[in-house]
Amino acid sequence: MNAIILSAVWGIIMMFSGIVTKSKTAIRNTAIIGLALLLIGNYADMMGYHLVTMEVHKMLYFDTFGLLGNSIAFASTLLLVLLSGRDMEKVGHNLAEYFALIFFVLCGISLVTTFNSLLMLFLGIEIISIPLYILTGSDKKNLKSNEAALKYFLMGSFSTGLMLLGIAFLYGASPMGSFAVDELWTAKPQVSPLMLSGILLLLISMSFKVSAAPFHFWTPDVYDGAPTVFTSFMATIVKVSIFVGFIRLFDEGFGQGAAQWQIFVAIITAATLFIGNITAVFQQSVKRMLAYSSIAQAGFMLLGLLSLTGIAKQGIILYAAAYSLATIGIFAILLRMKDYTFEGFNGLAKRQPLLAATCTIFLLSLAGIPLTGGFFAKYYMLMSVVSTGKFMWLAIFAVLCAAVSAYYYFRVIQAMYFKDGEGGTEVEPSAGFKGLLVLLAALILVLGVFPQTLLHQLTEMIYTW
Amino acid sequence: MIPVLLILIPLVTGLVGFFLKSVTGAKNWSLFSSLVTLVISLWALTLAKDSELLHTDVAWLPDLGSRFSVGMDGLSTILSLLTAVSFPLIFVATWRDEYRGKSWNFYALMLLSQAGLMGVFLATDALLFYFFWELALIPVYFLCSQWGGERRIAVTFKFFVYTFVGSLLMLIGLLWIYSKTPDHSFSMKSFYAMRSVISAKDQVWLFWLLFTAFAIKMPIWPLHTWQPDTYEQSPNATTMVLSAIMVKMGLFGVIRWLAPVLPVGTWAWGDTVSGACIIGMIYASLVAIKQDDLKRLIAYSSIAHVGLMCLAIFATTESGMQGVMIQMFNHGINILGMWIVVDLIERQTGTRKISQLGGLAQTAPVLAILLVVVALANVALPLTNAFIGEFLLFSGVFTSTATQFGVVFTVVAGLSIILSAVYTLNMIQRVFYGSTNTLTAKVTDIRLNEKVVLVAIVGLILFVGVYPKPMLDLTKETAEFILSKMNYKL
Numbered sequence: 001m002n003a004i005i006l007s008a009v010w011g012i013i014m015m016f017s018g019i020v021t022k023s024k025t026a027i028r029n030t031a032i033i034g035l036a037l038l039l040i041g042n043y044a045d046m047m048g049y050h051l052v053t054m055e056v057h058k059m060l061y062f063d064t065f066g067l068l069g070n071s072i073a074f075a076s077t078l079l080l081v082l083l084s085g086r087d088m089e090k091v092g093h094n095l096a097e098y099f100a101l102i103f104f105v106l107c108g109i110s111l112v113t114t115f116n117s118l119l120m121l122f123l124g125i126e127i128i129s130i131p132l133y134i135l136t137g138s139d140k141k142n143l144k145s146n147e148a149a150l151k152y153f154l155m156g157s158f159s160t161g162l163m164l165l166g167i168a169f170l171y172g173a174s175p176m177g178s179f180a181v182d183e184l185w186t187a188k189p190q191v192s193p194l195m196l197s198g199i200l201l202l203l204i205s206m207s208f209k210v211s212a213a214p215f216h217f218w219t220p221d222v223y224d225g226a227p228t229v230f231t232s233f234m235a236t237i238v239k240v241s242i243f244v245g246f247i248r249l250f251d252e253g254f255g256q257g258a259a260q261w262q263i264f265v266a267i268i269t270a271a272t273l274f275i276g277n278i279t280a281v282f283q284q285s286v287k288r289m290l291a292y293s294s295i296a297q298a299g300f301m302l303l304g305l306l307s308l309t310g311i312a313k314q315g316i317i318l319y320a321a322a323y324s325l326a327t328i329g330i331f332a333i334l335l336r337m338k339d340y341t342f343e344g345f346n347g348l349a350k351r352q353p354l355l356a357a358t359c360t361i362f363l364l365s366l367a368g369i370p371l372t373g374g375f376f377a378k379y380y381m382l383m384s385v386v387s388t389g390k391f392m393w394l395a396i397f398a399v400l401c402a403a404v405s406a407y408y409y410f411r412v413i414q415a416m417y418f419k420d421g422e423g424g425t426e427v428e429p430s431a432g433f434k435g436l437l438v439l440l441a442a443l444i445l446v447l448g449v450f451p452q453t454l455l456h457q458l459t460e461m462i463y464t465w
Numbered sequence: 466m467i468p469v470l471l472i473l474i475p476l477v478t479g480l481v482g483f484f485l486k487s488v489t490g491a492k493n494w495s496l497f498s499s500l501v502t503l504v505i506s507l508w509a510l511t512l513a514k515d516s517e518l519l520h521t522d523v524a525w526l527p528d529l530g531s532r533f534s535v536g537m538d539g540l541s542t543i544l545s546l547l548t549a550v551s552f553p554l555i556f557v558a559t560w561r562d563e564y565r566g567k568s569w570n571f572y573a574l575m576l577l578s579q580a581g582l583m584g585v586f587l588a589t590d591a592l593l594f595y596f597f598w599e600l601a602l603i604p605v606y607f608l609c610s611q612w613g614g615e616r617r618i619a620v621t622f623k624f625f626v627y628t629f630v631g632s633l634l635m636l637i638g639l640l641w642i643y644s645k646t647p648d649h650s651f652s653m654k655s656f657y658a659m660r661s662v663i664s665a666k667d668q669v670w671l672f673w674l675l676f677t678a679f680a681i682k683m684p685i686w687p688l689h690t691w692q693p694d695t696y697e698q699s700p701n702a703t704t705m706v707l708s709a710i711m712v713k714m715g716l717f718g719v720i721r722w723l724a725p726v727l728p729v730g731t732w733a734w735g736d737t738v739s740g741a742c743i744i745g746m747i748y749a750s751l752v753a754i755k756q757d758d759l760k761r762l763i764a765y766s767s768i769a770h771v772g773l774m775c776l777a778i779f780a781t782t783e784s785g786m787q788g789v790m791i792q793m794f795n796h797g798i799n800i801l802g803m804w805i806v807v808d809l810i811e812r813q814t815g816t817r818k819i820s821q822l823g824g825l826a827q828t829a830p831v832l833a834i835l836l837v838v839v840a841l842a843n844v845a846l847p848l849t850n851a852f853i854g855e856f857l858l859f860s861g862v863f864t865s866t867a868t869q870f871g872v873v874f875t876v877v878a879g880l881s882i883i884l885s886a887v888y889t890l891n892m893i894q895r896v897f898y899g900s901t902n903t904l905t906a907k908v909t910d911i912r913l914n915e916k917v918v919l920v921a922i923v924g925l926i927l928f929v930g931v932y933p934k935p936m937l938d939l940t941k942e943t944a945e946f947i948l949s950k951m952n953y954k955l
Contacts, residue, residue, distance in 0.1 A: 369603060370596045382637060387644040392637075396674075399633035406629050410622060418610045418618050452528060 001062065002041035002051045003070050003110040010034035011103030018096025028085045031099040035078040038106065042070045046457070058180050061116035064458050068317055069113040069244035071457075073237045076324040077106060080237070083332040083436050084229045091138050091227040098138060098230075101131035105238065112245035116252070117179045118167045121245060125163065125209065128238060129156050135233070136226040148225025155218040159208035166201025169194055170253075181253035191260045199254055199261050203268070206246045210239055210298050213271040220279075223291035228340075231287065232331035235294040240320035243301050247316050251308050258308060265306045266394055273299035273401040280408045287340045289408050290330065293366065296405055297323055300381050303398060306391060307384040314455050315380025321454055322373030322447055326362040329440045332433075333359050336425040345412055346421025355429065356416040358437040363409040365444045368402055373447030378402065380451075466518045467509045468535035468587040471545055474502050475552075476580035479604075482573030491569035492560065495576055499552035502579070506549035509537060514942070520589075530649040531592040535584075539943030543790055543936070544586040544710075544717055547797045550925075551709050552579050558805040558918040559702040561812065564612050571612060571700075578604040578706055585714050591639050591651040594722065598678075598714065599632055605703060605711070614698040624695040627688070631678035635718075638674030642726065656726050657950050665729045672730030675723045676738070682715030683771045685738070686745025696764035701808040704760065708767050708804065709797040716771065716793055719778050720786070725950030732951075735779040736868050742779075743877045746772040750884035754891070759807045759817040762892060763800065766843065769881050770796050776874060777858040781951055785861020786944040791936045792854030795842075795929060799851055802839035802922040806832065809915060810896070814904045819892060824901030829910040833897045835919040840893055842926045844886045850929035853936075855882070 017030050041051065046067045081088075081102075089095055108127030115121040133156065137149025171177065173195035174184050184195075191199075204215060211219040223231045254261060276296030283289040301319050304312035333355055337344050349356035365374035385395045415423065446453060478498035485491045512518055525533040537545065552575070564571045581601030588594040602625065609621040639651075645663065646655045663671070681688045696704050724731045746769045753765035774792055777785035809832065810825070811817050826833035842849035845856075862878065865871040911919065929936060 364603070370599045375599075379636075379640075383640050383644070386637065386640045389644075392641070395637050395640075396634065399637055400630065402633055403626060403630040406626060407622075410625070414610065414618055414622070417607070450526075452526060455528070 001054060001056075001060070002045045003038060003067075003074070004107060005051060006034075006038050006041045007103050007107040007110060010038065011100045011107060014096055014100040014103055016096075017099075018094070024089050024095055027096050027099065028081070028088075031081055031085070031102075032078065034099075034103065035074060035081060039071065039074040039078060042067060042074060042110075046071070059117040059120050060111070060114050062114050065313055065317070066114035066244060066248065068457055069241060069320065070110050072317065072320045072324065073106065073109050073113075073241045076237045076321075076328060077102065077233070079325070079436065079440065080229075080233060080328050080332075083328065083433065083440075084232065084335055087229045087335045091229065092140060094138075098135065101135055102233065104131045105233075109238070109241040113241055113248070115245060115248070116181060118170065118181060119179050121249060122160075122163060122167060124245065125242070126160065128242070129160065129209075132156075132230075132234060132238065135230040136222055138230065139227045142225075144225040145227065148222045151218055151225075152222045155208070159205045159215070162201050162208075163205035166198045166205060169198030169201065173198055181249060184253045185256050191257050196260060200264065202249065203261065203264060206242070206249070207268055209242050210246060210301075211295050212268050212298050212302060213275040213295065214268075216272070216275065216295050219295055220288055220291045223294070224285070224288050228287060228331060228335050231291070232328055232335075235290065235331075236324040236327045239294060239298065240301075240316075240324055243298075243316060243320065247305055247308070247313060250305055251313070255308055262306060262390075265302065266391055269299055269302040269306060270394060270397055272296070272302060273398055277401045277404040281404065283408070284342065285340050286334055286342060286345065286412060289342075290327065290334075293405065293408065294327070296401065297366070299401070300378060300398060303381040303385050303394070306394070307388045309384050309387060311380055311387060312384035314458060315377065315384055317458065318373065318380055318447065318451055318454060319377035322365055322377040322444065325440055325444050325447075326365040326372075326374060329362040329437060330359060330366075332437070336427075336429055336433075338424060338426050342411055342415050343421060344423050345415035346419040346423040348416040348423045351424045352429070354434050355425070355437065358441040359416065360413050361441040361444055363412055365448070367406045367409045371445065371448045373444045373451065375448055376451040466521055467505060467512075468519065468537055468541075468545075468583075469521045470505050471502060471509075471549070471583045471587065472535070472580050474498060474505070475576045475583065479573045479576030479580060482569060482576055485569045485573075486567075488568050491572040492556070495572040496553060496556045498576055499549070499556055499579070502583075503549045503553055506546050509542060510546070510939075514538075526592070529592065529651070530643065530646075531651040532590050533593060534590040534652060535587040535593070536589045537587060538946070539940045540717070540720060540790055540947075541586045543794050543939060544713055545583055547713070547794045548579060548582050548586065548710050551705070551797060551801055552576075554801060554805075554918050554921065555702050555705045555709075557914050559705075559808060560914050562701060562808065564700065566611070571608065571702075574604040574608050575702065575706070578608070582706075582710050582714070586717060589653040591643065591653070591656055591722065593651070595632070595636055595639060598635075598718075599629075601711070601714070602628055602632075605707065608703045609695065609699040612700040612703070616694070617698045620691075620694040620698040624691045627681050627691045628678075631681040634674045635678035638671050639722075641671060641674070653721075656722070660726055660728050660950060663727065665733075668727045668730035669733050670730075672723070672727050672734055675727070676719070676734070679715040679718040679723065680738075682718070683712055683775060684715070684768065685741050685772065685775060686748055686768070687741070689745065689749070689768050692768060693761050693764040696767075697758060697760045701804060701811070705801055705804045708764070709801045712767065712771055713793045713797060716774055716778065716789060719775070720789065720947055724778060724781075725947055728951045731779065732781070732867060735781070736870060739776050739779050739868060739870070739874055742772040742776040743874060745769070746776075746878060746881040747884070750881045750888065753888045754884065756888075757819050759810070759819060759892070759896075762819070762888060763803050763807065766885060766888065767796075767800055769885060770800075773855065773858055773878055773881070776878060777861045779867065780862045780865035780871065780874075781867040781948065782861040782865050783944055783948060784857045785865065786948055787937065787940045788854055788857025788861050790940040790944060791929075791933070792851070792858060794936070795850040795854045795926075798922055798925050799839060799842045802836075802919060802926070803843065805915065805918060805922070806836045806839070809911060810908075813908045816904060819895050821902070822896045822905055823899040824897070824905050825908060826897040827901055828905060828908040831916065832911045832919075835911075835916075835923055836897070837893060838923045838926060839919075840889045842930070843889050845882060848927065848930045850926045850933070852930060853933040
C-alpha cells in the first residue's frame with residue numbers, strides 16, 4: 001500500500017515542482033529523493049511497517065512476490081534516473097512532467113504487481129499505459145517519435161478493449177459473479193467456453209503488453225521511435241512488472257485449469273522466442289536490436305508462465321532483476337554513443353575500456369553466460385519447465401534460440417574489442433557515471449554467484465507479513 | 466583444499482594480471498603463477514588417496530541442491546596435472562611471441578582459462594561443472610578473437626556458437642536428471658545413483674542432450690568443422706591450450722558425467738558413436754595427408770587421435786578406460802611438443818606452409834632431433850608414451866564385449882595409425898630434410914628456453930614410455946570405479 005500512495009503523491013509533487021523551480025538539477029534531485037523514498041517505503045511494507053492500514057475489500061493482495069517485484073521496479077528506476085537522468089533533459093523542456101509521468105507509471109506498476117481483482121489489474125494497466133503513450137511521443141519535433149506514440153496508442157487501446165471484454169466474460173463465467181481472481185475458478189473439471197474465451201482474451205491482451213509474438217508488432221517501432229531513455233524504461237521496468245502481474249493473474253486465477261490453456265502459452269512462447277531472436281540477428285542499429293532482444297527475453301520469461309511452479313515465480317523475480325539491470329546498463333551506454341549502429345561501437349574498448357568492460361558483462365548476462373545473473377535467470381526458467389516433465393521440446397527450442405541470441409549480443413562485443421574504428425562517446429563520461437556502471441556490473445555478478453541473496457527475500461519476508 | 470588452490474591461484478593471479486600494465490611483468494607473473502600451480506599439483510600426487518586435502522565441499526546454493534564441491538580422484542588428478550604441466554611449458558615456449566596491443570591482457574586471460582579448465586576437471590557437482598565448462602570458454606573466446614589470424618573473428622565465433630549450443634543442450638539434460646533425483650542434488654553421488662533409476666527409454670534420448678556437448682568439444686565427426694579453422698586462426702599459445710587441454714574436456718565429460726550416469730544410453734548408442742569415431746579417424750587422417758598448412762595438419766591429426774580415445778570409452782573395458790585416461794595426458798604432452806615446433810618455425814620463417822619449407826635439419830639440428838622424438842610419439846612407436854596409451858586403447862577395443870564389432874573397429878582404427886605415420890613422417894621429411902631455400906636458410910637453431918621445454922617434453926615422453934607404472938597405478942582404481950557404474954545391472 002505504501003508504494004501506491006507514495007508514488008501517486010510524489011507524482012503530483014513532481015508535477016508542481018516544475019512551477020516552483022526551473023532548475024533541472026533540483027527537479028532531478030527531487031525525483032531521486034522520491035524514488036529512494038519509494039524504495040524504502042516499499043521495503044518497509046515488506047517488513048510489516050505500513051503508512052496506513054486500509055480495508056481494500058480483497059481488491060489488492062500484498063504478498064512478497066508482488067512487493068519484491070515492486071522493489072525491483074523502483075530500484076531499477078532509481079538506477080535508470082541516476083545513470084541517464086541527464087539524458088532525459090535533452091528530450092524536451094518539460095522535465096518535471098516526464099518525472100511525474102514516470103511516477104504515475106510506477107503507481108500503475110504497484111497496482112499490477114499486487115492486484116487481486118481484475119478491475120485493479122485493468123486500472124493498473126491503464127495507469128501504466130497512458131503516461132507511456134505520452135512519454136513515447138515526448139520528442140515532439142521528431143516525426144518518428146510522433147508516429148511511435150500514435151501507433152502505440154492505437155494498438156494499446158485496442159488491446160485494452162480486448163482485456164475489458166475478457167474481464168467481462170470471466171465475470172459472467174465466475175460462479176459467484178466476482179472480479180476477484182481467486183474466486184474465478186469453478187471447481188468443475190470442465191472449463192466453460194465462456195471462461196476459456198475470457199482467459200484467452202486476457203492472454204492475448206497481456207501478451208500484447210509484454211510484447212509477445214504474434215502481438216509484438218508495435219514493439220520495434222515504438223521502442224525505436226521513443227526517446228532512448230524512455231525506451232530503456234519501457235523495455236525493462238514496465239515490461240518485467242507487467243510480467244509479475246501476468247504470472248500472478250494466471251497463477252491465482254487460472255492455475256488450477258492450466259491444462260486447458262497451457263498449449264496456447266506454449267505456442268506464444270515458441271513464436272516469441274523464434275521471432276524475437278531471428279529478427280534481432282538482422283538489425284543494424286543497436287537500439288533496434290535491443291528492442292527485438294527484449295521480445296526474445298520476454299519469450300524466456302513466458303516459460304515461467306507456462307510452468308507456474310514455485311521455481312517459476314522465483315525465477316521471474318530473478319529474471320526481472322537480471323534483465324533490467326543489464327538492459328538499463330546497455331541503454332545508458334548507448335545513450336552516450338555518437339552512433340547507434342553496430343559500427344558505432346567499433347573500437348570502443350580502446351577509448352573507453354571501462355565502458356566496454358561493463359557493457360561486456362551486461363551483454364554476457366543477457367546471453368546467459370554463467371557468473372552473471374542472466375545465467376541463473378535462464379536457469380530458473382528452464383528448470384521450471386523441465387521439472388514439470390512436459391514441454392521438453394520447448395525447453396530445447398528455448399536453448400537453441402538462446403544460442404542464436406549469442407550472435408547479436410556478441411556482435412557488440414566483437415565491435416568493441418576486435419574491430420578498429422572511430423566508435424566513441426559524445427563527451428567523456430563522468431566518474432559518477434562510470435562508478436554506477438561498475439555498481440551495476442557488480443550487482444549482476446553477485447546475482448550470478450549468489451542468486452539467493454535476492455530470492456531469500458521471497459521466503460524470509462513472507463512470514464513477517 | 467588442494468583443488469580449491471588449483472582453481473583459485475590461476476583465477477586470482479589472472480585477475481591481478483589485468484592491472485600489471487607491463488609486458489615483461491605479465492610474462493614473469495604468469496610463469497610464476499603457473500609454476501606455483503604446478504608445484505601444488507605435484508604435491509597432490511604425493512598424498513594418500515583418501516587424504517582430506519584432496520576434497521573440499523562447502524555450501525553454495527542450498528535451494529538449488531548445488532554445493533561448491535571439488536575433489537580429486539585418479540581421473541581428475543591426471544587431467545589437472547596435465548593442465549598444471551602444460552601452462553608453464555606454454556609460457557616458456559612462447560616467451561618470445563609478441564602480441565599486439567595490451568599484451569598483459571593476453572597473459573591474464575590465459576591464466577583465467579587455466580582456472581576454468583581446472584574447475585571443469587575438479588568439480589564433483591554437476592552444476593559447478595557446467596559453470597566452469599562455460600567459463601573456460603569465455604577467456605579463450607577473447608584470446609582467439611583478439612590475437613588470432615586474419616579470419617579470427619568469424620572463426621572464433623563459429624567455435625563459440627558450436628560449443629554454446631552444445632553446452633546449453635547439456636544444461637537441459639543435467640536439469641532433467643536433477644529434477645528426478647530423490648534428494649534434489651547436483652552431487653556426483655546422486656547423479657551416479659540415477660543410473661538405475663532413469664528408465665532405459667529416457668536414457669536413450671537424454672544421452673544425446675549430454676553427448677552433443679561433449680562430441681562438439683572433442684570433436685567427433687561430423688561436429689568437428691570448427692576445429693581446424695579455430696586451431697589455424699588462434700594465436701599459437703591458445704592453440705596449445707585448445708588442443709592439449711580443452712579437447713580433453715569432452716572426453717572427460719563422457720567419462721565422468723555421461724557413461725556412469727546413463728549407462729544404458731551409452732551402451733545403446735555405443736556402436737553409433739563408435740562408427741562416427743571410426744569414420745572421423747579415417748577421414749581426418751586422409752585430410753591431414755593433403756594439408757599444406759602445418760597447423761591444419763596437426764589439427765586433423767588431433768581429430769584422429771581423439772576419435773580413438775572416444776572409441777575406447779564406448780568399448781567399456783578396463784584396459785580401454787585406463788588407456789583413455791593415460792592417453793589423454795600423453796596426447797596433451799605430445800601435441801604440445803608439435804605445436805611448439807610449429808610456433809618456432811612460424812616465428813623464424815614467417816610461414817606455416819609445408820611447401821615453402823625444407824632443409825631445416827641443416828640449420829636447426831637440435832630442433833630436428835627433438836621433433837623426431839615427438840613425431841614418433843605421435844605415431845605411437847614403442848618406447849614412447851603414446852605406445853603405452855594406444856596399446857591399451859586397442860586392446861580395450863579389441864576385447865570389448867559391449868560391441869560385436871570390436872574386431873572391425875580395431876582393424877579400421879589400426880589403419881588410421883598407419884595413415885598417421887604417413888602424414889607425420891611425410892611432414893618431417895618435407896620440412897626438415899631436402900635442400901634449404903631462402904626462407905629456411907637463415908633459421909637459427911633453438912634457443913635455451915625452447916630447448917628446456919622440448920627436452921622436458923621429450924623426457925616425459927620417454928619416461929612414461931619406459932616406465933608407465935605410476936600412471937597405471939594412478940588410474941586403475943578410478944577406471945574400475947567408472948566401469949562398475951557403467952554396468953547398469955549392479
